[in-house]
Amino acid sequence: MTLNENGYEIEQWGRFEYRCTGPQEGNPFTDVRLVGRFRYDHRIVDAEGFYDGDGQYCIRFMPDTLGLWTFETVSNCEALHGHTGTLRCQEPLPGNRGPVRVHDTHHFAYADGTLYRPYGTTCYAWTHQGEQLEAMTLASLRQSPFNKIRMCVFPKHYDYNLNEPQRYPFAGSLEAGWDFTRFDPSYWSHLESRLQDLLDMGIEADLILFHPYDRWGFSKMTAETDELYLQYAIARLASFRNIWWSLANEYDLMHEKKMQDWDKFFKLIQAKDPYQHLRSIHNWHHPEIHYRSNAHWYDHGKPWVTHASIQHHDLNFIPEWRKLYGKPIVIDECRYEGDLNHGWGNLTAEAMTECFWRGMAFGGYVTHGETYVHPENIIWWSHGGTLHGQSAARIQFLQALMEEGPQLGQIAINFQWDTAAGGSDQEHYWVYFGQSRPAFRKLNLPEGIRFEMDLIDTWEMAVTRMQGLYEGVCRIELPAKPYMALRIRIASSNLQRGENV
Amino acid sequence: MTLNENGYEIEQWGRFEYRCTGPQEGNPFTDVRLVGRFRYDHRIVDAEGFYDGDGQYCIRFMPDTLGLWTFETVSNCEALHGHTGTLRCQEPLPGNRGPVRVHDTHHFAYADGTLYRPYGTTCYAWTHQGEQLEAMTLASLRQSPFNKIRMCVFPKHYDYNLNEPQRYPFAGSLEAGWDFTRFDPSYWSHLESRLQDLLDMGIEADLILFHPYDRWGFSKMTAETDELYLQYAIARLASFRNIWWSLANEYDLMHEKKMQDWDKFFKLIQAKDPYQHLRSIHNWHHPEIHYRSNAHWYDHGKPWVTHASIQHHDLNFIPEWRKLYGKPIVIDECRYEGDLNHGWGNLTAEAMTECFWRGMAFGGYVTHGETYVHPENIIWWSHGGTLHGQSAARIQFLQALMEEGPQLGQIAINFQWDTAAGGSDQEHYWVYFGQSRPAFRKLNLPEGIRFEMDLIDTWEMAVTRMQGLYEGVCRIELPAKPYMALRIRIASSNLQRGENV
The missing domain is CATH 3.20.20.80 (Glycosidases)
Known part of the structure; x- marks a missing residue:
């Protein structure tokens, strides 16, 4: 937050803070009401202020929209009422992607969409x-x-x-x-x-x-x-x-x-x-x-x-x-x-x-x-x-x-009840075996789509690309060890094949 | 089973078999009814016979009571009807403890009480x-x-x-x-x-x-x-x-x-x-x-x-x-x-x-x-x-x-929800930790009773007697390894102390 001749400047989703001095007598925490009224175009956002001790009052505000905001203070205390200012909301600095929101029903994303x-x-x-x-x-x-x-x-x-x-x-x-x-x-x-x-x-x-x-x-x-x-x-x-x-x-x-x-x-x-x-x-x-x-x-x-x-x-x-x-x-x-x-x-x-x-x-x-x-x-x-x-x-x-992959959701394929599995149908599957340790498994992958497959040792933290491409009903050899997973992803060759048609 | 001048002899819970010859024509499996009627004092036990092929019919019987039984055959086929005999039921041979029954609501015992x-x-x-x-x-x-x-x-x-x-x-x-x-x-x-x-x-x-x-x-x-x-x-x-x-x-x-x-x-x-x-x-x-x-x-x-x-x-x-x-x-x-x-x-x-x-x-x-x-x-x-x-x-x-121990039942002590525990109140407790692996635990054993305790490594198959005796609230050091159990048994010194009072 900076203040120059054009008013305050603050990055998007940054924390603007406006401080002013007011009464210390009585109980400022309960006696004094203070609100910062922030305007952007047709929008008004009220942010309640608070008493910070030693006669200091503070209003904090996190702007979500780039551009010019104005604000005024509203208070039942004359000394705190009617202050005004402008606030220019600028591009966020690197690493600032905004607050986290619910995204795609079961997932989350930052306000910038990441x-x-x-x-x-x-x-x-x-x-x-x-x-x-x-x-x-x-x-x-x-x-x-x-x-x-x-x-x-x-x-x-x-x-x-x-x-x-x-x-x-x-x-x-x-x-x-x-x-x-x-x-x-x-x-x-x-x-x-x-x-x-x-x-x-x-x-x-x-x-x-x-x-x-x-x-x-x-x-x-x-x-x-x-x-x-x-x-x-x-x-x-x-x-x-x-x-x-x-x-x-x-x-x-x-x-x-x-x-x-x-x-x-x-x-x-x-x-x-x-x-x-x-x-x-x-x-x-x-x-x-x-x-x-x-x-x-x-x-x-x-x-x-x-x-x-x-x-x-x-x-x-x-x-x-x-x-x-x-x-x-x-x-x-x-x-x-x-x-x-x-x-x-x-x-x-x-x-x-x-x-x-x-x-x-x-x-x-x-x-x-x-x-x-x-x-x-x-x-x-x-x-x-x-x-x-x-x-x-x-x-x-x-x-x-x-x-590296998409958000995981429920999938149409049944990888058997002893696994935890999710993904994105016909594109991306995660199959986790936990303490189950099959020596092999038959998978019912979609017909007509070729997949590449990685064997993941989740405990040893090793990823091994499995040879070849997989499609339809296929048998996968597994190491008969606990804590294995399969990552199954649509092969890029599908796209090439599609182009040839 | 033996046959001598006194009739048949059979051990208790042994298998007596009476064979006789009858019709082969028609369908002996469905046409012929054959029952062995076994009597002991006032009791009558009917054991259905069966066709064993080649004109052979058979009645099998497992006597549950020592002493003299008599039997007669009852059949809708003249050749099989009205056979009689005696059967002396004798002490079971070593290793024969009879059939298994429900015992003590949640458990089992052989017919001899073992x-x-x-x-x-x-x-x-x-x-x-x-x-x-x-x-x-x-x-x-x-x-x-x-x-x-x-x-x-x-x-x-x-x-x-x-x-x-x-x-x-x-x-x-x-x-x-x-x-x-x-x-x-x-x-x-x-x-x-x-x-x-x-x-x-x-x-x-x-x-x-x-x-x-x-x-x-x-x-x-x-x-x-x-x-x-x-x-x-x-x-x-x-x-x-x-x-x-x-x-x-x-x-x-x-x-x-x-x-x-x-x-x-x-x-x-x-x-x-x-x-x-x-x-x-x-x-x-x-x-x-x-x-x-x-x-x-x-x-x-x-x-x-x-x-x-x-x-x-x-x-x-x-x-x-x-x-x-x-x-x-x-x-x-x-x-x-x-x-x-x-x-x-x-x-x-x-x-x-x-x-x-x-x-x-x-x-x-x-x-x-x-x-x-x-x-x-x-x-x-x-x-x-x-x-x-x-x-x-x-x-x-x-x-x-x-x-070595009694049948296990539900117990009054709560050994925490991450254990499987059972026993016989104030006498004998089993506490199994499974994959949980605490470094120690506080146990709420009964007051006024001293217990001896064994640490059992259920995977390594080792039993280690823990030093001293335990009573009331006590802290037990554990090896912070999965698959441990405690066996807690009333100490024989309690009985001695009881005698001194």
């Missing part, structure tokens, strides 16, 4: 760990395949994460109690600098607004406080183009909240967020044994839910969920690679990798986490820090392969 | 493969841990098993057609010699009466023929103490049969089998993905079903099925160890072993099968022959451990 495939990870409380560890987390992320991170606004109280955070979102203290009508701007500006770090690295922040792991009372605030908090968070954070709103982690462990509360929060965010960032909610409950009561989940079919954010360890449900919700399916928790005492945190690296392949072959998306016992209890899933496992490298390998 | 835990395997068509291969199968079984085998009466037509059998149960031929009113006694006597071979080795024969893998028409006979066949099979085979009646394999692929037909068959067997051998039926259908329609299964809750014989790959349902049916749960198919092209036949040995541990820890029973690609298409699951895999040795290891 496909986006989430390879998420989980560091719930990483922004509450102090500068040194936070810097280490950022360095680890930079080396990783991950382009989405699940992280909490509120500090976390749970096994292995019992330390006190350095800052709190509200004014007050644990001892003296919280003033839930006042925020602590230093807390929020710290969070924002971390969101900006992620943004700079091209990582989406799947920001968890509520969670049950709490000893401070943030999970049991009043309805009024919840709303005040959400409005403040939106005013401060919605202009970060990498924000996704995750209403809760394991919402159904927050026994004070009812389904109607979550509906209300969704609707509030839908109404207040000028940019309509992605919105979902993450469950705890999934009947491990009998699988029969998905009905108890928050209904991802509701119109304000943009995609399903699911905790479930059985990726084979993805085709069913795709059909049921007609939205992208993101398995944001399917157990973590590690050796923790907890059942959800002791997957082998093979099993974590299998989740990614199985989930993505079915046309869904899967989120990673790592939970290795650590002498100082620094565990990636909560604290960030360093990755110790073996699945991240395999996810990177998968990512490189996925980026 | 617990019986099925470690089944599957060789569907092994008795149709000729002397050489059948002898090889018997030799393999002798070396194996298996004490139950699933096998078909009818020959099998299916992938890898397209050869013509040497004998057929009915008179006639494939070319000339079958006379479904006449049986081929040589076929049945061959089957019987194989059943006797199994009996001599202490192996239960889970005999499959119908199946859909057919090119001869045996799966599509008329209702009248089906009944005639069942009656003939019962008359010939029920006196083998090692018989279990499996009404069908994958009954729901036999589209000509309706649920009422299966009910009728069950009721017929229940009425005709003088010994009430175990009865069940094996399904094909189980919705692989959504798991929701067990309702379509044959209802194992019906009174004539003695135990559930289930095909399903997810052993985690066992606790639910135990509760639902209140009967023993036998997972008679959960995929096979091998590398076949088919999805059901390419489990790793690790996965097959896991099925056994998971299933048995939950208080169920699991059946093995092996399906490795073979140069001559001799595959254990269908033909028998030689075992090539690695799970059988692990099943033997499991068997040795299981035989």
Whole structure:
């Protein structure tokens, strides 16, 4: 953002910030209303401002359209009312592709149209760990395949994460109690600098607004406080183009909240967020044994839910969920690679990798986490820090392969029930065998189209081109080893043949 | 069986056979009725006889009570009517513990009260493969841990098993057609010699009466023929103490049969089998993905079903099925160890072993099968022959451990959802971790009782006694490797302490 004689200049999907000075007396968080009214041609976009402490008021805005915008401030406080300016929205800088949107029903794309495939990870409380560890987390992320991170606004109280955070979102203290009508701007500006770090690295922040792991009372605030908090968070954070709103982690462990509360929060965010960032909610409950009561989940079919954010360890449900919700399916928790005492945190690296392949072959998306016992209890899933496992490298390998091909959808061919398979009919197929290890298989490829085939060892990270071209019913020799996949792509010779006709 | 001046002598649960000569004209299979009426004190047991060809008629009987029995024959044919004799039932010989019965709701025991835990395997068509291969199968079984085998009466037509059998149960031929009113006694006597071979080795024969893998028409006979066949099979085979009646394999692929037909068959067997051998039926259908329609299964809750014989790959349902049916749960198919092209036949040995541990820890029973690609298409699951895999040795290891302890039931302690656990409250617990691999775990053992604990590496087949005794909430260090189990048993020192009080 720059300011010159022509007004402000800002890249498309960049964050414009207008600051002004106003009253400090009373409670500026609740007494003062401030809105930035941005106009582009016939459009008006209202972006709510917020109090940033020390008499500072701020309006943030993320323009989505190139060209000239004007703005004016609207406030119940005279000193803040009626400010005007112009804002020239310019071509985005390299690496800025805008916020992520739903694309093609079950997938995602950046606002500029580039496909986006989430390879998420989980560091719930990483922004509450102090500068040194936070810097280490950022360095680890930079080396990783991950382009989405699940992280909490509120500090976390749970096994292995019992330390006190350095800052709190509200004014007050644990001892003296919280003033839930006042925020602590230093807390929020710290969070924002971390969101900006992620943004700079091209990582989406799947920001968890509520969670049950709490000893401070943030999970049991009043309805009024919840709303005040959400409005403040939106005013401060919605202009970060990498924000996704995750209403809760394991919402159904927050026994004070009812389904109607979550509906209300969704609707509030839908109404207040000028940019309509992605919105979902993450469950705890999934009947491990009998699988029969998905009905108890928050209904991802509701119109304000943009995609399903699911905790479930059985990726084979993805085709069913795709059909049921007609939205992208993101398995944001399917157990973590590690050796923790907890059942959800002791997957082998093979099993974590299998989740990614199985989930993505079915046309869904899967989120990673790592939970290795650590002498100082620094565990990636909560604290960030360093990755110790073996699945991240395999996810990177998968990512490189996925980026070469189209989005995967459901296909007409049945590659047998022991595979996870998806693709694009008559063009591109992924067949993942997981722990099944056939010595050969008969495939029913389409007649009249020749395909080339790669054998992929998903664990050894090797791609072997199979000799010849394949068409119709064909027998494929396989190495009788677990964790194999086939990539089957239409051969370029089809096109040549077509030209000859 | 011996005959001396006092009449016949036979061991308890042995097979008494009374032969007599009668008419050969007409159709002796349908024209002649012959029953052996056996009396012991106030009891009368009718055992139907059968025509064995060449004018030979036969009555077989398995006495269940020691002491003196008398018998007489009842027939619509004068030459066969009114024969009498005495039968002294004596102590069973070593290794003869009688037929297997349901015991303690979810388990099995021999008639003499000895617990019986099925470690089944599957060789569907092994008795149709000729002397050489059948002898090889018997030799393999002798070396194996298996004490139950699933096998078909009818020959099998299916992938890898397209050869013509040497004998057929009915008179006639494939070319000339079958006379479904006449049986081929040589076929049945061959089957019987194989059943006797199994009996001599202490192996239960889970005999499959119908199946859909057919090119001869045996799966599509008329209702009248089906009944005639069942009656003939019962008359010939029920006196083998090692018989279990499996009404069908994958009954729901036999589209000509309706649920009422299966009910009728069950009721017929229940009425005709003088010994009430175990009865069940094996399904094909189980919705692989959504798991929701067990309702379509044959209802194992019906009174004539003695135990559930289930095909399903997810052993985690066992606790639910135990509760639902209140009967023993036998997972008679959960995929096979091998590398076949088919999805059901390419489990790793690790996965097959896991099925056994998971299933048995939950208080169920699991059946093995092996399906490795073979140069001559001799595959254990269908033909028998030689075992090539690695799970059988692990099943033997499991068997040795299981035989030391009590039957496993559901327990009050929650060892976390990622384990399969069962036992006997406050005395004996099995906790199996499968692919989960925690580095430690906190257990909530009962207070006031000291337990000894063994760490079991189920794959490496090693048992390591853990130092000390354990009581109440305790932390157990684990090796962070897959396929571990804990065996937790009440320490003998508790009893000493009890005595001191």
